[in-house]
Amino acid sequence: MTKDSVCVVTVTYGDRWEFLEKVIKSVVSYHNVLEIIVIDNASKFKIEEKCKKISEKINVIRFERNMGSAIGFNKGIEIACKGNAEFIWLLDDDNMPEEEGVNYLVNNYRRIENEAGVNGGLALLSLREDRKEYVMSAEKGNAFPFFPKENSFLGVHFKDITYKVFKKITSYLKRNTVEKSSEKNLSTVKVPVAPYGGLFFQKDLIKEIGLPNKDFYLYADDHEFSYRITRFKKGIFLVPDSKIIDLEKSWFLAKNQGFLLSLIHSQSSFRIYYSVRNRIYFERKDLVTNKFIYNINKFLFLFILNSLSLIFKKKQRRELIISAIQDAESNNMGVNGLYTLE
Missing domain, CATH: 3.90.550.10 (Spore Coat Polysaccharide Biosynthesis Protein SpsA; Chain A)
Known part of the structure; x- marks a missing residue:
């Protein structure tokens, strides 16, 4: 070597x-x-x-x-x-x-x-x-505030709601004064x-x-x-x-929508299916330390999902996401024949 x-x-x-x-x-x-x-x-x-x-x-x-x-x-x-x-x-x-x-x-x-x-x-x-x-x-x-907490469900945690609303407001107010990372002390x-x-x-x-x-x-x-x-x-x-x-932005970053809105609006069913299924599987395997809190966050996520699917009239997308969640919770991994790459 x-x-x-x-x-x-x-x-x-x-x-x-x-x-x-x-x-x-x-x-x-x-x-x-x-x-x-x-x-x-x-x-x-x-x-x-x-x-x-x-x-x-x-x-x-x-x-x-x-x-x-x-x-x-x-x-x-x-x-x-x-x-x-x-x-x-x-x-x-x-x-x-x-x-x-x-x-x-x-x-x-x-x-x-x-x-x-x-x-x-x-x-x-x-x-x-x-x-x-x-x-x-x-x-x-410090990376702790910027990554999903333990017991989050697809990145959703009830403790983050106030913080994320505050962050959205401050980001809007500072939209014309964003610094490049090269100008910051990293x-x-x-x-x-x-x-x-x-x-x-x-x-x-x-x-x-x-x-x-x-x-x-x-x-x-x-x-x-x-x-x-x-x-x-x-x-x-x-x-x-x-x-x-x-050289090319990731699909969930391209329109700067964030992960949740990308789940609703993305045109690619296989991206949505595997993103949701695999992330849930990973969270359940490695990040759940309190099932009670995890289930609260799951309920909160499903409430947000149902609300967004009604607002944007995305019933089929909601059903796809629910299917992916169920497969993760049943440990149905590997290739799903309904969603394959060309």
Whole structure:
């Protein structure tokens, strides 16, 4: 194993070569990147041929149908663990790292290890500026207020209602004076969960926490996977100096609606089904410490869902969400034949 060396793992699909090409050309130039593993989830382009023209560092594994993010990253990480690199850096196919991004991660990993007096067992996370909960965590030096509490139901907790109303009002009043994260004083901070995009860890960590759960198919698989680091190991540290630019916004961020309204308005049934089912499964497995409070929050969520479905005349969407909740509570995971990727 080569000290301080990195293997980049990414998963692509569809017609996203315009994004993937920029990401690959960015990371391939880093001297400490030994290998780039691209999982090709049945994309429309000849990814392997295109990647060979860029660098011999790139290893493309193609699936003949889209297997989803859980299987894609599971396979990519498994292959990376067999290589010579010390670290694995996960990136979405549209995650463009800023210059020196990976060097900040390597250097900060050693620093945090030394300060904590530990040897491994932790992970770092690059900052993505469209993920406001991470930006605010780094600004305040505390992630607790910006992530769902224990016993939340799909992120809804009765203790948050007043705070969220206040936040909406203050955000409206400050809408013309929003600062960029580069203008703020951001600090390294511990966060409870992380997306795949930007997650950085020693490959030996996988021996202890395991690979992503294939039964998630897609959505929330990254949170379930990363939370194992929080639950069983030293935790995840957000490193603001290592920045990533998202070339395309996530579906629930694109219209700045928030998660609940996105559930109502999204045009994609499979996104809604797997987002709800998988998140509920994850919450029930890892985040419920008080069933009474959890059920209160479930009742509150269902009240909000029923109200929104009446206001926006979305009866079928309500039924889809209820179906996803029931499947999660019955542990019906894996691929649902009614909702599959093309």
